[in-house]
Amino acid sequence: xxxxxxxxxxxxxxxxxxxxxxxxxxxxxxxxxxxxxxxxxxxxxxxxxxxxxxxxxxxxxxxxxxxxxxxxxxxxxxxxxxxxxxxxxxxxxxxxxxxxxxxxxxxxxxxxxxxxxxxxxxxxxxxxxxxxxxxxxxxxxxxxxxxxxxxxxxxxxxxxxxxxxxxxxx
Amino acid sequence: xxxxxxxxxxxxxxxxxxxxxxxxxxxxxxxxxxxxxxxxxxxxxxxxxxxxxxxxxxxxxxxxxxxxxxxxxxxxxxxxxxxxxxxxxxxxxxxxxxxxxxxxxxxxxxxxxxxxxxxxxxxxxxxxxxxxxxxxxxxxxxxxxxxxxxxxxxxxxxxxxxxxxxxxxxxxxxxxxxxxxxxxxxxxxxxxxxxxxxxxxxxxxxxxxxxxxxxxxxxxxxxxxxxxxxxxxxxxxxxxxxxxxxxxxxxxxxxxxxxxxxxxxxxxxxxxxxxxxxxxxxxxxxxxxxxxxxxxxxxxxxxxxxxxxxxxxxxxxxxxxxxxxxxxxxxxxxxxxxxxxxxxxxxxxxxxxxxxxxxxxxxxxxxxxxxxxxxxxxxxxxxxxxxxxxxxxxxxxxxxxxxxxxxxxxxxxxxxxxxxxxxxxxxxxxxxxxxxxxxxxxxxxxxxxxxxxx
Numbered sequence: 001x002x003x004x005x006x007x008x009x010x011x012x013x014x015x016x017x018x019x020x021x022x023x024x025x026x027x028x029x030x031x032x033x034x035x036x037x038x039x040x041x042x043x044x045x046x047x048x049x050x051x052x053x054x055x056x057x058x059x060x061x062x063x064x065x066x067x068x069x070x071x072x073x074x075x076x077x078x079x080x081x082x083x084x085x086x087x088x089x090x091x092x093x094x095x096x097x098x099x100x101x102x103x104x105x106x107x108x109x110x111x112x113x114x115x116x117x118x119x120x121x122x123x124x125x126x127x128x129x130x131x132x133x134x135x136x137x138x139x140x141x142x143x144x145x146x147x148x149x150x151x152x153x154x155x156x157x158x159x160x161x162x163x164x165x166x167x168x169x170x
Numbered sequence: 171x172x173x174x175x176x177x178x179x180x181x182x183x184x185x186x187x188x189x190x191x192x193x194x195x196x197x198x199x200x201x202x203x204x205x206x207x208x209x210x211x212x213x214x215x216x217x218x219x220x221x222x223x224x225x226x227x228x229x230x231x232x233x234x235x236x237x238x239x240x241x242x243x244x245x246x247x248x249x250x251x252x253x254x255x256x257x258x259x260x261x262x263x264x265x266x267x268x269x270x271x272x273x274x275x276x277x278x279x280x281x282x283x284x285x286x287x288x289x290x291x292x293x294x295x296x297x298x299x300x301x302x303x304x305x306x307x308x309x310x311x312x313x314x315x316x317x318x319x320x321x322x323x324x325x326x327x328x329x330x331x332x333x334x335x336x337x338x339x340x341x342x343x344x345x346x347x348x349x350x351x352x353x354x355x356x357x358x359x360x361x362x363x364x365x366x367x368x369x370x371x372x373x374x375x376x377x378x379x380x381x382x383x384x385x386x387x388x389x390x391x392x393x394x395x396x397x398x399x400x401x402x403x404x405x406x407x408x409x410x411x412x413x414x415x416x417x418x419x420x421x422x423x424x425x426x427x428x429x430x431x432x433x434x435x436x437x438x439x440x441x442x443x444x445x446x447x448x449x450x451x452x453x454x455x456x457x458x459x460x461x462x463x464x465x466x467x468x469x470x471x472x473x474x475x476x477x478x479x480x481x482x483x484x485x486x487x488x489x490x491x492x493x494x495x496x497x498x499x500x501x502x503x504x505x506x507x508x509x510x511x512x513x514x515x516x517x518x519x520x521x522x523x524x525x526x527x528x529x530x531x532x533x534x535x536x537x538x539x540x541x542x543x544x545x546x547x548x549x550x551x552x553x554x555x556x557x558x559x560x561x562x563x564x565x566x567x568x569x570x571x572x573x574x575x576x577x578x579x580x581x582x583x584x585x586x587x588x589x590x591x592x593x594x595x596x597x598x599x600x601x602x603x604x605x606x607x608x609x610x611x612x613x614x615x616x617x618x619x620x621x622x623x624x
Contacts, residue, residue: 001528026330026386027586028244031370035337036241036352042562044268075354075524076335078294094256095514096500132338132518133457134295137498138420149297156531 010054016046020061033064036072040079045147049080079133085120085127087167088146089113093130096137103158105141106130108157112164125168172398172425172438175387175407180267185493186302192268199389200315203278204323206389211282215385217393219405224250224341224378225456227495229479230385238373246374247280248350249290250384251299252334254340256457256518261379263421265292265299266381269306273329275382277315278389280327283375287328291346303331323611338522342570343376345524356526357570360403371508378496380409384556401427404479406496414452415503417441423428427482429475430454431468435503447503450547451586454483455495455516458575460582461508462492488582508590513541519576525571530573533564537580544565544591547598554591558584 012020019042019083027034039058044050045071050073060067072099073079080088091097106117113121120127136142139153143160145167152163184190187384191197203211216231225473246266246424249272253261280288292300307329310316312334318326332350334340344358347369384406388396397405404426410433414417418441424433433439434449443449447465470476472489476483479493500501502511520534537560540553561577568574 005174026328026332028370034332034350034351037294037349038333040335041333054186062352064352072335072352073353076294076337078336094289094518095511098514099414099500099502099506099511131295131336132521133254135253135259135262135293137257137259137500138411139259140413144295151298167326 008051009051010047010051010057012043012057015047016042017061024062031076032062033068035063036043036062036069037076040069040073048086048147049083066143083120087127089126089128089143089164090131091128091143092132092134092136092140094137095141096131097140100140101143102130104161105143105155105157109160109164112161127163142143165167172428173407173421173469174423175396176264176268176271176383176401176409177421177423184264185268186270186306187320188270188306188313190299195390196270197274197310197313197315199386200275200277201321203347203389204321204591206324207541208282208284211278211389213395214388215282217394218384218396219400219403220381220384220388220389220396221404221480221497222378223380223384223408225255225458227494231380233377234279234283234363234375235371236363237375238366240373243287244287244370244372245274245283246369246372247283247285248346248369248374248376249276249288250341250343250345250346250376251290251292251296251379252338253379253496254293254295254338254341254495255498256515257413257453257500258375258411258456258496259413259499260411260421262296263411264379264383264409265296265303269302270310271383271386272303272379273306273310273315275385276329277310277320277327279326279375279377279382279385280329281515282385285375286326287330288303289330289332289350289369291332291334291340291350293340297333300333302329307331322503337524338518339524339570339572342572345570346376347373347374348444354524354602356405356524357572359569393546399425401477401479402481404481404494406607408478408494410478410497410499412501414442414501415447416501418511425479426477426479428478430478431475433478433499436469443501443503445503447505448504449501450504451502451508452496453492453579456492456498457500457579458571459493459495459516460488460491460578461512461586462582463586466490466586485578489585508543508583508587509541509545509594512580513538513545516576516580518539519572523572523576525570527568527573529564529567530576533573534576537564537576541580547594549595549598551592551595553583553595554588557581606609 023035024032055069059069141155144151179185179194220230221227337355339345340355342357345355349355364374410422435442452467463515483494484491516538520538523534525531561581564573565577
């Protein structure tokens with residue numbers, strides 16, 4: 001993940017830095033590291049993924065070591081350490097959703113988008129993956145789409161086709 | 171109709187706004203509680219008999235009374251809204267539709283505990299709920315229920331929402347605190363318990379969303395009134411998340427003590443098994459509790475009806491019983507494959523193990539691989555006992571309960587459905603469920619598992 005060629009400099013917008021400043025105020029003095037998870041969410045929402053250069057910049061902002069950022073970013077599933085499609089379709093693949101058809105739906109998405117789990121479509125618009133329980137088990141199958149994490153419940157193949165079509169035409 | 175304390179107004183349009191919530195009696199408990207002493211509030215919660223609704227079922231009032239109160243050290247209340255136990259989705263529902271119920275409970279509870287800053291740790295995937303809560307907090311602050319000098323009483327409280335990063339383990343309270351401190355969610359060794367050394371090493375109480383929301387009716391009506399609802403030591407109401415092959419899955423508020431049969435089959439609740447099928451098995455309290463076959467779900471070993479209560483669900487220990495857990499009720503119909511479902515749960519626990527303890531880190535992966543090869547027709551008869559053996563070696567040998575949570579579904583599925591596991595070995599082609607769209611989806615793992623022969 002720390003390949004030299006990926007170390008392209010990044011710039012954070014002033015709006016993003018303002019958000020950081022707001023977030024850090026939520027914690028006691030000297031405990032600014034607590035802002036790390038929300039700061040990484042904000043950074044990813046702006047840049048699409050967390051490059052090593054972006055993580056280094058976050059470390060400098062929070063006055064912590066870069067390794068403290070890497071270990072967190074690589075532990076949690078929501079942080080992308082490589083570029084993804086503009087829209088990341090995350091389908092719940094856990095027990096209750098599978099009881100009502102989630103696995104079939106994943107097969108359908110794979111076929112429709114023409115890329116395997118974790119890959120990006122040629123136009124850069126989509127990637128998809130199965131994720132563990134999204135806590136909406138009674139309304140499965142479900143999927144969510146980052147970076148806003150809009151949520152869709154009680155899905156079937158037709159509804160997913162429509163969803164993908166709408167995103168393509170957006 | 172059972173009494174509703176949390177979801178009574180769920181269908182009122184606009185109940186997510188402060189204005190409508192107050193019209194329905196919201197924030198009365200704050201006005202009342204701030205005139206009481208913190209000790210009196212803790213006493214009411216103790217009298218109510220409320221038990222932690224996140225899964226462990228520990229008495230909330232007692233947990234509160236353990237909080238250390240050294241001079242000059244801040245205390246914290248942290249709400250655990252990191253809901254991601256398969257089968258459990260009640261907290262998400264509550265936060266989506268009645269966010270003020272949680273905020274009101276946070277204010278009363280924070281005052282009782284002497285906390286000046288409180289956090290609601292919400293799992294990161296719930297971004298829409300995070301936005302809902304932040305909007306509701308801003309409304310409450312504008313109305314003088316949060317911030318400096320609340321309602322002129324001199325009490326100050328700041329309330330913040332903290333997003334997680336996507337990790338089931340952060341539902342474990344010490345992992346949650348680590349995460350809130352900006353670290354990986356590795357559970358801490360206990361003791362010390364958070365009540366002594368929690369967030370930033372300060373005394374901290376961590377409570378589930380539903381537990382905190384339940385403090386509101388307890389203060390409004392009194393702990394004794396709350397304790398009158400329910401059965402025995404299972405007092406009050408409980409949110410049950412119902413999923414799987416049911417006619418009407420969803421979130422229901424029940425009075426504890428409701429017969430399980432009534433919950434599954436009556437029209438007031440789940441309305442029976444979907445598509446006219448028969449019930450095969452259930453998981454009563456979220457994926458981490460032991461699975462039960464239909465007969466033991468509905469009846470105790472002695473033939474009495476099984477009830478939705480902490481005691482009745484665990485009646486008979488793990489041989490013939492299960493646990494209330496978080497109230498995540500999953501129903502499996504007669505067509506469901508228990509091997510495939512056990513594999514699915516095992517994959518979940520393998521994926522979510524934080525990797526800190528060897529038995530869990532290695533054992534969950536081992537169980538997943540063995541279950542996968544059984545499901546995909548490459549299993550051996552000895553694999554079944556191997557699974558039991560591995561599950562026993564994980565159980566009780568880890569820092570946090572994730573190891574137990576990974577072991578129990580496997581051990582209980584084999585206990586009650588052993589013949590189905592054997593059938594997968596005897597008839598590998600017949601048992602492979604080709605009805606799934608992704609038959610090849612995880613096939614490479616199976617091949618790897620076979621070549622490495624555990």
